[in-house]
Amino acid sequence: MDAVKNLIKIKKNVPSNVKIIAVSKTYSTEKIMQLYNYGHTIFGENRVQELLAKYNALPKDIEWHMIGHLQSNKVKYIAPFISLIHSVDSKKLLYEINKRAKQNNRIIDCLLQIHIAKEESKYGLSFYQAEELIKDKDLSLLNNVRLCGLMGMATNTSNLKIIKNEFKALKDFFNKIKNKYFANINYFKELSMGMSNDYKIAIEEGSTMLRIGSAIFGSRK
Ligand SMILES: *Cc1c(COP(=O)(O)O)cnc(C)c1O
Numbered sequence: 647m648d649a650v651k652n653l654i655k656i657k658k659n660v661p662s663n664v665k666i667i668a669v670s671k672t673y674s675t676e677k678i679m680q681l682y683n684y685g686h687t688i689f690g691e692n693r694v695q696e697l698l699a700k701y702n703a704l705p706k707d708i709e710w711h712m713i714g715h716l717q718s719n720k721v722k723y724i725a726p727f728i729s730l731i732h733s734v735d736s737k738k739l740l741y742e743i744n745k746r747a748k749q750n751n752r753i754i755d756c757l758l759q760i761h762i763a764k765e766e767s768k769y770g771l772s773f774y775q776a777e778e779l780i781k782d783k784d785l786s787l788l789n790n791v792r793l794c795g796l797m798g799m800a801t802n803t804s805n806l807k808i809i810k811n812e813f814k815a816l817k818d819f820f821n822k823i824k825n826k827y828f829a830n831i832n833y834f835k836e837l838s839m840g841m842s843n844d845y846k847i848a849i850e851e852g853s854t855m856l857r858i859g860s861a862i863f864g865s866r867k
Contacts, residue, residue, distance in 0.1 A: 669859030718742040732797040747790035763801040795836030813851035
């Protein structure tokens with residue numbers, strides 16, 4: 647029951663309009679079921695294989711979010727059921743998601759992952775690359791994906807000022823993009839930022855989706 651207790655405690659700090667994605671990577675289906683039985687139905691995973699195994703084993707009304715790096719050749723496995731892909735970081739991947747969504751008669755919601763941290767990472771677009779992708783005229787041809795917003799991960803540091811500034815920069819960029827390209831598009835509204843160690847700052851800076859793992863489930867092995 648610890649996971650449920652932790653979630654209840656976290657919820658006290660989270661406004662009701664901010665979604666909590668329980669990041670269940672590495673944790674057992676039993677732990678997920680504890681939260682499910684309490685009434686929490688949104689879970690995030692970062693590896694396709696683990697996501698598939700859990701999807702197959704667990705109730706079908708769970709809303710699954712893909713939060714980790716996604717290879718194009720694996721999109722087909724999750725296209726039938728995935729609710730939101732947080733980690734889109736290339737045009738190629740977006741095209742593949744569109745193709746597989748169409749084959750499944752679905753429209754798949756996506757976020758663009760933006761690299762905001764100081765750490766080196768292969769994943770995530772720069773602000774510049776993201777805007778280039780968004781203003782690409784070809785995107786309007788993709789009828790089976792919906793760009794719903796942006797995702798970012800702050801630097802893993804105890805310096806709260808650095809984290810705050812990174813989230814602030816992402817929020818500013820989100821506002822700019824929203825006004826320039828999605829002003830009348832009501833579904834472009836999600837800002838996925840904030841994890842176990844920095845979700846309170848993320849809320850202050852305008853997050854709409856928190857991806858919280860260890861603070862709910864306990865530390866990962
Ligand atoms: C693991 C992970 C999280 C959750 O991390 P915690 O520190 O356990 O809350 C959030 N986002 C992404 C992309 C992750 O891979």
